Amino acid sequence: MAGISRDIRGTVENLVRLTSDSNSTDPLKLNVLQCQLVAKKAADSSYTLNDLEAYQRRHEKSSDGRIAGTGFRAAKELLRVLKDAEILIRECCSEKWKKVVFKRGKLQETFAKIAYEIEWHSLVLYSVLVAQSDIYDKRTCDGKLRSIDHARLILAARQDLDSLRALLQGPHVCDEICKPDFCSECLKDKVLQQWDTEEKELEDRSSLSQIMSSIFSWVQPQFDSKRQQNGKVGVAEVKEIKWLGQMYAMKTFNKDATHEAHFREEVSDMAALDHPNVVRIICCWEDKNYVSILMEPLRKSLHNLLLNYKDGTHAPSAPTPFTILNSVDIMLQIAEGVRYVHSKNFTHLDIMSLNVLVQFADPITSTDVKDSDTVTISSRSTSFTVKLADFGLKRIINEKGRRTSNSVKTAWTAPEAYKLRKGEDSAWFHPRKADVYSFAITCSEILTGDHPFAHFNADYNFDAVKDGDRPRLPGETPRRLAALIHRCWHRNPQLRPDFTAICTELRFIKGLALRGILST
Template identity: 30%
Template sequence: MEQFRQIGGVLGSLRALMVLQGSIDVNPRQCRLLVDAFDLAFHAVADALRTHLTFDPKHTLRWRPLEHPLAELHLICLEGEHYVRRCLEPKPIWWGKVLALSREADCVEFHLHNLLWCLPVVLEAIEAIAEGAVGFDDEATRKNRVLVSKKYEKEWMEPRLFQHKLGELYLASKDFCARLDSASREDHWILSQILNNRKISPLDPLTDHEKSLRELLISPKSQLFPSSVLVQSPGYQVCKSSSNFMEVQWMGESFLVEHLIGRTIDEASIANEISALASMVHPNVSHYMYVLADQEKKEWFLVMEWMRMDLSSYTKNLCSTKNKASFPLLVAVDTMLQIARGMEYLHSKKLFHGDLNPSNILVKARSCSPDGYLHVKVAGFAKWSTRNSKSSTSVEGETDPCIWYAPEVLQEQEQAQDGSTNNSNSCINGRLRCSEKADIYSFGMICFQLLTGKVPFEDEHRQKDNTSKNIRVGVRPLFPSQSPKYLTNLTKKCWHSDPMQRPSFSTICRLLRYIKRFLVMNSEHIQPLVDYFELESSMCKSFTSCVQKDVLGASEVPFQMFAYRVLEREKTSANVKGTSWDIEGDETSVWGEEKQNTGILTDDPLLSPQVNQDASMKSSAKKIHGKLKQQLFRLVSPGQKKNTTTVIKPPQLSGRSFSVNNGNRFQQAMMIPARRRSGHVSDSELT
């Protein structure tokens, strides 16, 4: 309960801050929406606790599975409080705060997205404790199981029915979703009114520079302004400079500025792209907040939110200073999700990156996060951006850039170099041709580095001339044996040799949200009971209109989490029923009894992954398994002695006897050596 009390403390702090909400002149509607969302979430969790659980100091271990989900919710609330404080606190230079906060989407697409993902996880954790509370109050436990089963009935797996029945609980009601869609527009209108009032105020007239800033803030994002608004501002200072990027202080705030020289690029191409790029606002995409130019000197200044460093440098520092081989698993998955969300947004705008690699991903530490969580932004996606020039730089400064490129892109590059193709589009402004599936391949390679802490192929020490060839013939990095299969499988699908077999970023985002939910609820990191790609396949069949959207809005996250949970419960139940072999004359089964006794389904040794991976044994195992399922096994009757066995002689295995010992494991009944569970089965053992 300590984490829940801490969440209440954060909520009390937010309510105290909102006493002064009339003083919030930057993003007031979004701040109010965020506080209301936290308040509704707190009451939803409190109601679930009262409904399903009874606090007993003698049995505090029952609450332990709830600690990590509540800690995650507490972190999200702390970050939301930090956002409200930034919007409320007075700054020495008011204009700087407006410049930094008025053109971001963090409230809805970052803080509220995280909240709408986390709330279903906390509610599910409470329900899981209630369903598994065997031995404490049998009547209450049965009641809780009925309530939970009714909640997750498949009939509610329809967006409108879900919104009608569970919308209030999951913060997905029509009224709340409408507020999510309109809050940022309302704040922009309020800010324009404040700026117009300042313009006509005789008591506080604007200076010439403030008039320029006012026009910059209320004008369309695609409009160009003279660079003097930036470089001639009072207090403008360049703090750091590297390549064409500068960390600057502007009106009391830190920004990252990309400085371009017109004579080295096509000015017409920049002008055509500025309108599209400036309108792209997403918390996981490097946003060109303001675009300024000096027409005489042919200089361009692209003002972005300040970020600490790129992912390549951050990984190098993390591994060297803390002597770690990789990120913590939950941090790695969260970073993967943010990259995927940024790419999902870019692809929804029909903009493909073409040079996705760790050097083009900017990161900074998230506020109030003690666990190493990062805020991630995808950068370097503009054709004329210079950030992709760092793609040839690795952790050690010698990585071949081709390791991030898809095999089909490398094939086109080789054909273009050999002159064997007349495809003039294979390179665009010195960059390889962009495509959706090529970006997904690059994302898979980044996932490998996040999960292992290693640059792809660094252990092989391949020569540069051979790396491209090896990638094109299907060579991929090797994961350590202890890597989680549900993550390695996702990564391997992303870097599949056939582009059509690679999932979309929308699919990847849905999978990573649910994988993150699994990690939060299972601190031991055990394997999931179902294949998440099977859930995604069922989701696509059931809700074509939902999954075919280019990008999933924050308001749709609760239904997606609920639908995945319904499908998971259904498939888990189906797996239990499908693997129970009925015994003639008895309502129980060998596997059903094992599940009741241990809570764990016994694996079928004839269909284990190790056996299935062995091509030489696949057909033999399948034949034997099919014939064994046709046999009728009999257990001893209750009146017989405990050690009495029934001998069964399957016709296809003449000369061998199989005995079923009542109460023993099915593995013992099949008389298959235990060593086969961890290795391959030989032909001699199965014949």
């Protein structure tokens, strides 16, 4: 515990120094006010740590190791969140702030999540010390900042956007990004012209914070190099591309009527999404024969990680791919990504392990390891950052919830969706509830490491699934988690919870696991 405490204090000191107005060495360039709000939250968490250590010193001769063990788990998770905050704030201090704007987007959702995570993990630590039932309950697990903090963050984001505009009004700042021979495509001019247009149209200036996700979309990159083709995904070809010293995923569509329609739909949907658990579009462009999108480069899918478990390179000899705590954390990140997508009136309709991308996120793991697509981590307790990907089959929900397109039947497809395609039911469909079912099937993969319905000897048996058969969960699955998964894949779509309820329950379960009181 002493080592974790030292690391937490060191990280908090770094955050406070980086965001101080007196920092003249590497001052903040971007998102100054949002960074300072997060640093203040981090500084408050150090008081929690002080109280925990004082409690442990008073009881150090006690034979009860519950406080020490539980405190270590919760403190380690808090350290992971603080390290994420430090990485983000250091990027906002970078002289290469233009690249950060492209790579990261507007970041308001990311700042909000980090601030909430710091507050929530501090609360879990306090709940270890204070044996009152109302200190930690489901009301604290809704993923929302307190109203005053939320209001402060909105105001800070608005002011930070104004500051970015001031940066762009300076001398030409984007030589690395713009095409030198085409001043009309200058990033600075493009952004400022877009803002001028929007400001004339919008009466509520707060809506400007929603523009950032798409302002930078239509800029054609000048690539440093190309890497190997990764294969086809849906109707697109995927490659890895190096641009501005960073690796990205490029998804290219042939420019015929069918592919261009897919492209336009995918870009219009995804360009507006900006959440830490959703893969982000960096930019998009078109030429005579192709249309393309550039996305952030998380190169390992959850599916491939589970294959590593099966071949013994991830968590060798372990009974399951991940600890219960890490399994719940992965599920929670997926669910929070889907909740955000649903809040924007979109559905995914293809949630599965292949469309969940993972990145090593353990505080002890170096940046070089995080960015490697060849390294494998043998520990089942390694932490991961998880992002939802591949919205090629996503469709906007119309007012009455009518299904607008079909998708290929898979083991993750909700039974009522397959019935619809076979003409066995009416044309009415509940796409968000279908996402809940697919999420539950993905949870079974996370817990077992097996393909869904691996207990079938033959191919996927739809008739059995339609009759209520579901994947088998490990015997050590906590009862509360198993009950949630069973509700999510309920035969009646109307009885499945929505993702707001799912996220709240998963976070509550995670807190119980951190406190060591999650029963199996």
